[in-house]
Amino acid sequence: MEKLCWTAIFVASLCAVASGADRIETIDARQFAGPVVSVTKNAVVFGRSGASQQLPRSDVASVVLAQAGQLMQRNGQAVIVTAGGGQLAAADINVADGKVSFASGLLGRVSWPMGRISRILLPGGATSPAQVLAELERLAPAGQDLDVLLVRRSDGNLAAVAGVLEKVDAEAVRFRWKGKARAAGRDSVLAVRLAGAAGESPSPGGVLCGRDGSRIGFSTLSMDSRSVTVELLPGRRQQIPRECVAAIHFVSDRVTALSALKPAVVTEYGFFDQPFGHRVDRAVGGGALRLGGKTYDSGLGLHSFCELTWRLDGPYSSLVAVVGIDDAVRPRGAAMLTFLGDGKPLAAPLHLTGKDPPQTLRLGLTGVRELTVRVEFGPDGLDVGDHVDLAGARLIR
Numbered sequence: 153m154e155k156l157c158w159t160a161i162f163v164a165s166l167c168a169v170a171s172g173a174d175r176i177e178t179i180d181a182r183q184f185a186g187p188v189v190s191v192t193k194n195a196v197v198f199g200r201s202g203a204s205q206q207l208p209r210s211d212v213a214s215v216v217l218a219q220a221g222q223l224m225q226r227n228g229q230a231v232i233v234t235a236g237g238g239q240l241a242a243a244d245i246n247v248a249d250g251k252v253s254f255a256s257g258l259l260g261r262v263s264w265p266m267g268r269i270s271r272i273l274l275p276g277g278a279t280s281p282a283q284v285l286a287e288l289e290r291l292a293p294a295g296q297d298l299d300v301l302l303v304r305r306s307d308g309n310l311a312a313v314a315g316v317l318e319k320v321d322a323e324a325v326r327f328r329w330k331g332k333a334r335a336a337g338r339d340s341v342l343a344v345r346l347a348g349a350a351g352e353s354p355s356p357g358g359v360l361c362g363r364d365g366s367r368i369g370f371s372t373l374s375m376d377s378r379s380v381t382v383e384l385l386p387g388r389r390q391q392i393p394r395e396c397v398a399a400i401h402f403v404s405d406r407v408t409a410l411s412a413l414k415p416a417v418v419t420e421y422g423f424f425d426q427p428f429g430h431r432v433d434r435a436v437g438g439g440a441l442r443l444g445g446k447t448y449d450s451g452l453g454l455h456s457f458c459e460l461t462w463r464l465d466g467p468y469s470s471l472v473a474v475v476g477i478d479d480a481v482r483p484r485g486a487a488m489l490t491f492l493g494d495g496k497p498l499a500a501p502l503h504l505t506g507k508d509p510p511q512t513l514r515l516g517l518t519g520v521r522e523l524t525v526r527v528e529f530g531p532d533g534l535d536v537g538d539h540v541d542l543a544g545a546r547l548i549r
Contacts, residue, residue: 223365
């Protein structure tokens, strides 16, 4: 279920959201502030008593209630990664009889089949889950048919051991290695990657983000003043205290990620004939898309000179994106950004520099069959720092 959720497009990063009053953002990037009263399958109601407003649920991209923690950067925090890509802060982790059980600050006590779990991250006190995950992928690239343990050897070096996981408790991790039963002290195992993980198939409704930085996909959701009720699996609903929730991000069948479409025509060259190829869901430098201190899960990283043309697969009314020079290279960078519909300008070209704040862009696409995005050298005539981000870029039907 969760895997499809990560393709949804959100203007803010998935869980790192601004603090302050409740905030609602629509799929076309309009924003509304005010206490959220309720969320149903049809509407989001917000505002003060006697002056409440409502928006159609189909128009809402996200509901933000609170600041979320940076789960993957928290040293010593155990994390359960689901088969669909969800990340849950976890404690008291046990594996036995084909099930993984753990305590979640977002979901309470959880017991799931091993097939729902992709990775168990068990960093030490001075190590973050992100660091452990990076080491696991470096030492054991995906694709093996066996479970993989990331262990710290007696000499202090890390090693990846392939076998079959049998049990995890507070003291040891037990597994079969080359057909023989083995055990490793719990403190020496930093991560486990499970080979049999398989995502669920129902269409997702969106992603629920916890204040602790956890995130999990859901199929249906409703909310009142006290709790959020989610359906994580078909027919299995769960109530979560509202104070545990940071944000709700919805998937809409009216929205298509621009990064999910393959350009029909690509033209790229650099100032010295060494082009920076465009990147999908990354900045051209290889890092995350970051604008104005916010991280975006989806979008395009472009560099001068670059021209991409898409043949649109359906009737779209608009294109929405946050555009600017990526934070990694600011204050450098100066480029011209142009959008064309069937070869005609959709708006005046934008002059982007690393000294300017990012800006939200909305362009009409009614009747457009071919969309072209062009990044040209700026007035300086150079391409130094021309790392242009189209963050959260999405087409709206």
